[in-house]
Amino acid sequence: MNRILKGPLAGVFGGAHLLPFFTPIDGADAGFDPIDHTQVDARLGTWKDVQALSSTVDIVADLIVNHVSSSSPQFLDFSRKGPDSRYAGMFLTFDRVFPQGACESDILAIYRPRPTLSFSPATLISGERKILWTTFNPEQVDIDVRHPEAEAYLESILRRFQTAGIKMIRLDAVGYAIKKPGTSCFMIPETFDFIRELTSKARALGIEVLVEIHSNYLKQLEVARQVDWAYDFALFRSDPRPLARWLLISPRNAVTVLDTHDGIGVVDVGADASGTPGLLSPEEIDSLVETIHQRSRGESRQATGAAARNLDLYQVNCTFLDALGGRETDFLIARALQFFAPGIPQVYYVGLMGGTNDMGLLSRTGVGRDINRHYYTAAEIEAALQGPLVQKQIELIRLRNTHPAFSGEVQVDVPAESRIQIQWRQHKHWIMLHSDLSVPSASITGSGMKPMTIAG
Numbered sequence: 121m122n123r124i125l126k127g128p129l130a131g132v133f134g135g136a137h138l139l140p141f142f143t144p145i146d147g148a149d150a151g152f153d154p155i156d157h158t159q160v161d162a163r164l165g166t167w168k169d170v171q172a173l174s175s176t177v178d179i180v181a182d183l184i185v186n187h188v189s190s191s192s193p194q195f196l197d198f199s200r201k202g203p204d205s206r207y208a209g210m211f212l213t214f215d216r217v218f219p220q221g222a223c224e225s226d227i228l229a230i231y232r233p234r235p236t237l238s239f240s241p242a243t244l245i246s247g248e249r250k251i252l253w254t255t256f257n258p259e260q261v262d263i264d265v266r267h268p269e270a271e272a273y274l275e276s277i278l279r280r281f282q283t284a285g286i287k288m289i290r291l292d293a294v295g296y297a298i299k300k301p302g303t304s305c306f307m308i309p310e311t312f313d314f315i316r317e318l319t320s321k322a323r324a325l326g327i328e329v330l331v332e333i334h335s336n337y338l339k340q341l342e343v344a345r346q347v348d349w350a351y352d353f354a355l356f357r358s359d360p361r362p363l364a365r366w367l368l369i370s371p372r373n374a375v376t377v378l379d380t381h382d383g384i385g386v387v388d389v390g391a392d393a394s395g396t397p398g399l400l401s402p403e404e405i406d407s408l409v410e411t412i413h414q415r416s417r418g419e420s421r422q423a424t425g426a427a428a429r430n431l432d433l434y435q436v437n438c439t440f441l442d443a444l445g446g447r448e449t450d451f452l453i454a455r456a457l458q459f460f461a462p463g464i465p466q467v468y469y470v471g472l473m474g475g476t477n478d479m480g481l482l483s484r485t486g487v488g489r490d491i492n493r494h495y496y497t498a499a500e501i502e503a504a505l506q507g508p509l510v511q512k513q514i515e516l517i518r519l520r521n522t523h524p525a526f527s528g529e530v531q532v533d534v535p536a537e538s539r540i541q542i543q544w545r546q547h548k549h550w551i552m553l554h555s556d557l558s559v560p561s562a563s564i565t566g567s568g569m570k571p572m573t574i575a576g
Contacts, residue, residue, distance in 0.1 A: 174285030344371030374463030383435030
């Protein structure tokens, strides 16, 4: 990676988000179930390699807050010793959260990202039977982030990150971190308290905090007010009006995305569980998802919902290019809209490479997200970097990086039903994206630059 960022991508990216590189990278959830969160998987390298990369670009690393692997030393100690383990209080069991028991309404109130319950029965090494809180899968055991051992665990990871020169952490699954009987156990007031406290600890070590929350847009706005950075997962159709309304209020401290390792977000534009309206109606979201399935020739349907393991309710698993039916003009317009949105753009590696659905990998693993997690060879990277789709994206990235108007103020207009116009101004500098989504086509004009056109 360092060679590529210093070579063909020199000056293109100022930072790199390294997906979990901890021991092991190939567990039950592709590294999001670390056995040892403080060790680099030896198959990838060492902390010295991470530190070397941090001298080239700013590094973002995941702090997996909500859970640890059932094969971690801490859980194995608890499994062997039970209540005599120093880690006994670190792990959430049914009886710890519900000491007086729970009724049906308590269980149904818990927000679920997947259509399963939050609990897994387990027989510990000691022979004791327990019901463990496992938000995502039985191999990922939720921890009590308020327990002293859990606090020490998370703080040890932060110190390890600081030593390696990591500049930002992404709080993975932090929305589920606090469990409280009688609530949804998702983004409750106590969760915000915890996020503020953890953010303060990270900042004291010189580390910025990016929060990953898939929820109604109002929750995103609330989170953004309390941390350094929040994601903008907004997804829209050919009608630009909802997008324009969102960009007028979207957090300016956002990391904007089109596609990610977790798929294409859907819940972020929808209503929440209490009925608070979303940016799109349920009918519009259903139509949007069905359009993706049709344009991907049904491949996304094979990787989404009950058809695939690692099931989440808030995403469509598909590469962004295939979600658009391979239409490169549409893809580049979407990328331009992302780059003109307020915030810092993040470009997923498969999207950068113009990648298509990896049906072979999906077939081998049965994990829906793997459709958009192709393992590129050096030769594939070299070939992709020479392609016109990648070169055009790099041109747009360099424009976003260098034009001074992007340091100013943004204005968003919808001059006609299918058209959106985003303009940035700083003093005498200006730049404007004008896109007609019905054609589709787009043009970029601005001070001190040659006009650019995106059209089929």
